[in-house]
Amino acid sequence: MYDEKCWIRIGPNIKVLRTINRIRQVQMAEALGVSQTHLSNIESGRVNVNVPLLVKAANLLHCSIDDFLHNAMSIDETTEMTVPDTDTYSAEEVQLMLKMLKVGKNSRPAVRKKRAVKRSD
Template sequence: MYDADCLEKIGANVRFLRTLRKLRQQDVAAMLGISQTHLSNMECGRVQFSLKQLLRLANIFDCRLEAFLDVQKAEEWLAAEAETGQEEDKLYTKSDIEQLLKLVKKGIH
């Protein structure tokens, strides 16, 4: 079930998905109407996300809410993105993305 550790997982997944979208914290924070520092605290699990913020982030990142709750869902979202053929347009290679996933998983466990 969900517990306090979920905050860190959600924050890490938000950071992961934001990075994949090549968005800076200050840009996403502006879209959410919060400060960059507040978003940083949210990504580190020190501050909770509201449902409204998660819905906005899902729209910004063009993903499902489940991607914020579970690393596996974030990976599935990434795989679906790669299958659509959009990977060539991305700044990150598949190897870069795999490295990002490893870093996110390290931060969660």
């Protein structure tokens, strides 16, 4: 089922899949025909992505558009999950999950304090 939370996951999922595919942000932006700044804004969730750009990104990352909607989980969702026995995962799968967790952790927007700007008039 799709809801507004799916739309919020798109940017971070693009970042995760781009990172897993070892594509630099500037390279992907160029392939998509957007600026690196715009791609950064998409990945951080500051702007929405349009459908044609989503299709290009899915083709570039060799995934489906559905992967952008469902792969990442919010902190709330992960706390409700139980962790299965680790013997069911291969070493490669564990490494991939660790990479995804690291990227997800780094994709959270930092809280910045606004600095007072002094004007010299």
